[in-house]
Amino acid sequence: MQASERLDLTFSALADPTRRAILARLATGEATVTELAEPFEMSQPAISKHLKVLERAGLISVDVDAQRRPRKLEPGRLGEAVDWIERYRQIFEQNYQRLDALLEELQARPSRRKRAKK
Amino acid sequence: MQASERLDLTFSALADPTRRAILARLATGEATVTELAEPFEMSQPAISKHLKVLERAGLISVDVDAQRRPRKLEPGRLGEAVDWIERYRQIFEQNYQRLDALLEELQARPSRRKRAKK
DNA sequence: TCATTATATTACCACGCGGTTATTTAAAGG
DNA sequence: CCTTTAAATAACCGCGTGGTAATATAATGA
Numbered sequence: 001m002q003a004s005e006r007l008d009l010t011f012s013a014l015a016d017p018t019r020r021a022i023l024a025r026l027a028t029g030e031a032t033v034t035e036l037a038e039p040f041e042m043s044q045p046a047i048s049k050h051l052k053v054l055e056r057a058g059l060i061s062v063d064v065d066a067q068r069r070p071r072k073l074e075p076g077r078l079g080e081a082v083d084w085i086e087r088y089r090q091i092f093e094q095n096y097q098r099l100d101a102l103l104e105e106l107q108a109r110p111s112r113r114k115r116a117k118k
Numbered sequence: 119m120q121a122s123e124r125l126d127l128t129f130s131a132l133a134d135p136t137r138r139a140i141l142a143r144l145a146t147g148e149a150t151v152t153e154l155a156e157p158f159e160m161s162q163p164a165i166s167k168h169l170k171v172l173e174r175a176g177l178i179s180v181d182v183d184a185q186r187r188p189r190k191l192e193p194g195r196l197g198e199a200v201d202w203i204e205r206y207r208q209i210f211e212q213n214y215q216r217l218d219a220l221l222e223e224l225q226a227r228p229s230r231r232k233r234a235k236k
Numbered sequence: 237t238c239a240t241t242a243t244a245t246t247a248c249c250a251c252g253c254g255g256t257t258a259t260t261t262a263a264a265g266g
Numbered sequence: 267c268c269t270t271t272a273a274a275t276a277a278c279c280g281c282g283t284g285g286t287a288a289t290a291t292a293a294t295g296a
Binding site for chain 1: 142
């Protein structure tokens with residue numbers, strides 16, 4: 001799968017508060033569908049759908065234990081998401097440093113602007 | 119606004135490849151709607167919609183310069199998103215450490231399991 | 237004043253998402 | 267076997283999203 005597709009799936013999986021709560025719960029250890037459904041005012045099929053979204057995003061994985069299907073967190077994709085964000089924050093910061101230096105220079109030696117700020 | 123709502127808006131804004139590309143572009147400096155629309159095979163109103171999503175999420179802000187409306191990156195919300203992810207990665211890592219220790223202990227002194235792995 | 241440029245807004249459409257209830261599948265265990 | 271338990275699947279619904287084309291708004295500048 002393409003990196004961009006993976007980011008699509010990861011970020012849209014993280015965009016739902018129920019799914020974030022599921023991940024938060026799974027961060028403390030694996031859990032079954034019914035265990036995960038219990039704290040929510042929501043049907044079991046609804047939770048199963050959310051879990052499928054999280055699986056497609058590669059954020060969780062399934063084990064098999066009799067009739068149970070315990071889920072556990074798979075944090076690799078979270079890392080990719082953080083990496084994407086941090087990359088552009090860094091570029092921005094560098095740019096901001098330069099802008100800052102430029103502003104200081106302009107205060108020291110003010111000159112004509114290309115377009116007036118209205 | 120609630121922190122959870124902000125995360126909803128931030129992550130769903132990041133879930134679209136066009137919007138991520140826009141943010142990547144804005145990380146290198148501010149740009150107008152038409153400048154942003156140019157590299158995409160997409161109409162100007164489509165880009166304006168994407169920009170509105172990014173604004174609602176607080177990821178960008180608008181300046182006024184004559185008829186132009188240059189957008190610039192507002193990286194604070196990206197920080198909130200990273201913080202959320204990193205928090206649960208950390209909890210998971212700690213849990214994983216403990217699990218690791220437990221597994222070592224089990225190998226040293228194996229005992230009855232509660233439920234067979236089938 | 238009038239044409240041009242930049243952007244926003246409106247109206248529309250197809251599609252996917254998040255939820256429901258009802259039903260089905262699969263394994264466990266008496 | 268048959269019942270129970272755990273989870274998945276199907277069918278459905280309302281709504282938001284991502285796109286379009288057409289039009290409106292706003293500021294510039296000749």
